[in-house]
Amino acid sequence: MQNRQPPSFRGLLYRLYERRLRRGLTTAHMPRHVAMIIDGNRRWAKQLGFDSAAHGHRAGAAKMREFLEWCDDLGISVVTLYLLSSDNLTQRPSDELADLIEIIAELAEELSHYRDWRVQQVGSQVGLPEPLTAALDAAQTRTAGKQGLHINLAVGYGGRTEITDAMRSIVATHHAHGGTLEDLAETLTPELIGQHLYTGGQPDPDLVIRTSGEQRLSDFMLWQSAHSEFYFVEALGPDLRQVDFLRALRDFARRHRRFGG
Template sequence: MQNRKIPLGRDFLYSVYQRRLRRSLDPAQLPRHVAMIIDGNRRWAKQLGFDSAAHGHRAGAAKMREFLEWCDDLGISVVTLYLLSADNLTQRPSEELADLVQIIAELAEELSHYRNWRVQQVGSKDRLPEPLVTALDAAEARTAGNKGLHINLAVGYGGRTEITDAMRSIVATHHAHGGTLEDLAETLTPELIGQHLYTGGQPDPELVIRTSGEQRLSDFMLWQSAHSEFYFVEALGPDLREVDFLRALRDFAKRQRRFGG
């Protein structure tokens, strides 16, 4: 029988490259906590000719489910997804915001039934619609005892508001115990503030990734990312590939972290 050559298509080559990248990663050099700013969903929908940004947000949510699987399979412990900022609640058109709220509620519900993941909302609930608050609270309660990947859903989140809330919590706790302002000044430390953040008790993100080519934090984890490494991906949110993520991890492993030095 004559041997026939099998054509090497683009997907096959990417698959080979992807497996090689994955094998090259040292588990000891992977970040424990990865934070993701999912950006470009609206541009993705517009480029494909959709008449609503909801198509992009739904595709972005589906991609985040994939992204969480990639992280979990590599043994990463904590992932924070920036899904809805406090600014979005006042700046997005009402119709788009209503669609986005529903998509996030559905995502929280889906994640709370998947693997052994633990879901937690980080952010303020003050201006969130009640159905979304209900969905987030239900997902958090349903997964509270899970020991798998810890997923922070940053919803209604703002970094400056988080720091303000932490300070208010510290002052209120101190006052409730009868402390004086002088005592508070003596005990106030970065470690104490960190304990009162939405992510209190968790490791800070070692790696922050943003899609769509934008290179800014957008009020995301301002305190926690003080010593984070940043990686910016040109792909729009729904187009993110596992290869892109593996390259980010490879780049992270090569960096010499100086922690402000």
């Protein structure tokens, strides 16, 4: 049967449902840290007939700015956006990678001037072009003293590399203080490793969301997500709606977190 409801009426129903979802959320059951794997930008561009994936990546970046506003308005403290993996640096076509790097640099610049947000890169700068590292460093320096939403931009990021870098940092620090291997074995704990991760000092993500219907981690926050809740959204990245996010938060609030138990 053909849907005869006018667009204005459908929009009204959507807004009423969104408000209902929002009213059902409480700060007591809100995640402190939400991690987002934005996926499906290239498929979105292809489905709409664009000849370049850059259209999808720009639409995805615009959606992430909107997503950050949703999080901030709900009082979430930390958001991590998975924007560019270390694998992407070698596996993406060079023209697409160049566009993506430019888009990420623009996003970092824009976020560093918005609200009271603090921007931090999490990842390695090895292999990143200088204009991108300069933009990320500038955004981090510009927002270092801000107290609002803490935004991690996972750029040049790989979870296994992060753990490897953390272990190297621990060994180097221990050696610099004249410690022995026996001492290191005694002091090495999960807490110590956590302190040397790119996100050291931050709470681990309570909720990890991935768009596009794919259900895999893709080397993202392997250590930090050990006890995270996961939520997979069918919508492609640029098509993510606030109601999709509110449903994820409602689902999170209903779960009984066992933290490995």
